[in-house]
Amino acid sequence: MNENEPDLSDLGALVAVARTRSFRAAAALRGVSASSLSEAIRRLEARVGVRLLNRTTRSVTPTEAGTQLLERLDPALGEIAGALDALNNFRDSPTGTLKLNVPIIVAQKILPPIINRFLAAYPGITLEISAIDTFIDVLAAGFDAGIRYDESIERDMIAIPIGPRTQRFIAAAAPSYLTKNGKLEHPRDLIHHACIRHRFASGVVPNWEFERNGKLIKITPKGPLIASTADIGIGAAIAGIGLIYTFEEYLSPAIASRELVPVLDPWWQSFTGPRLYYPSRRHMPAPLRAFVDFIKNTEHPQVQA
Known part of the structure; x- marks a missing residue:
């Protein structure tokens, strides 16, 4: 390859960074360091003689030249990947x-x-x-x-x-919590109880939804803990901090060991x-x-x- 010709891996790095608009995100997807991707882009820009990406502390966006190059690169790299993949037929x-x-x-x-x-x-x-x-x-x-x-x-x-084919959310609490705070008969009773909530990576803390005989009830839970991982929330529930409502797959082991007790069983919501x-x-x-x-x-x- 001529030393002035762009390397195929550098072109792939450009596509990855442009798609994600982030060196860090592109690096995570490709399993490399962000600094190595940054170096690849600098090397590519040096070889073609134009700036391909605009970089700020908050964003990465293609320049006009970068946009034109990417429009032709995407199908070309797709063809290369397809050609290599065709070897699988042999x-x-x-x-x-x-x-x-x-x-x-x-x-x-x-x-x-x-x-x-x-x-x-x-x-x-x-x-x-x-x-x-x-x-x-x-x-x-x-x-x-x-x-x-x-x-x-x-x-x-x-x-x-x-x-x-189907899953469901189930609610549970530690026996010690129920002994101290009383049993629940209806989802509306949650208003008077401590609830352990979950925050998604997007920042959303969802409401709790319950359903019975076609009737849907949404509750905005309140409580002392908002966790971003299931393990933290389940551990707090076992410790008696409050009630938890999440995937059955997460709570089944603690229920089987009797560390948690199911609550509001008739109202558990199933979904595809x-x-x-x-x-x-x-x-x-x-x-x-x-x-x-x-x-x-x-x-x-x-x-x-």
């Missing part, structure tokens, strides 16, 4: 990397038994899983597919069930389980195609408690 088993973006509950409680069997069946595939509850444009962020719940899936995506979603396109990468076929052709396993 192998006994597909190879390559599959990048998935999934909610934390799915990564912790649903995916493990699925991916263990998948990787055993396809030893040539490397699976990268990013677990985050914040909703993002998975394709723009460089992922091949995502897993989300129905309300978060774009209309132009293909979506198939993965894992349990997660779905694997991916773009409708003719030339699907071999690792993604293998994963989709694997999910479609295998019965979903039991969720890990």
Whole structure:
């Protein structure tokens, strides 16, 4: 390669940073340091002789020249990836990397038994899983597919069930808390109780929703703790700090050990389980195609408690 010609990896770095609008986010997705990406962009700009990205302390955006280059790079890099992926047709088993973006509950409680069997069946595939509850444009962020719940899936995506077909939120409290504060008969009773809430990475602290015989009740809980992780919230509930309302998969072990007691059982809300979603396109990468076929052709396993 001529020393003045851009390196393909540097061009890939440009696309990653431009898609995420962040050196740090792009570095996390590519598994490299932000400084190495910054150096790649500087090297690329030096070789082409123009600035490609505008950088401030708050944002990274393409320049006019960068925008024009990116418009031609995206399909070109896609063609290169497709050409390399076509070599999978000459192998006994597909190879390559599959990048998935999934909610934390799915990564912790649903995916493990699925991916263990998948990787055993396809030893040539490397699976990268990013677990985050914040909703993002998975394709723009460089992922091949995502897993989300129905309300978060774009209309132009293909979506198939993965894992349990239904899930539910359940409420529970420590026996010591109920002994001290009394039992609950109706979701409205929560107004007079300490509730342990959850804050998503987006900053949202959701209301609690309960349903019975088609009647939906929304409660704005109050309490001494707002946690960003399930472990902190469950630990506080076991300690008697307050009531907790979250995925059944998180609370089942503590209920089985009698550290927590179910409350408001008739009002627990069920919902459709997660779905694997991916773009409708003719030339699907071999690792993604293998994963989709694997999910479609295998019965979903039991969720890990």
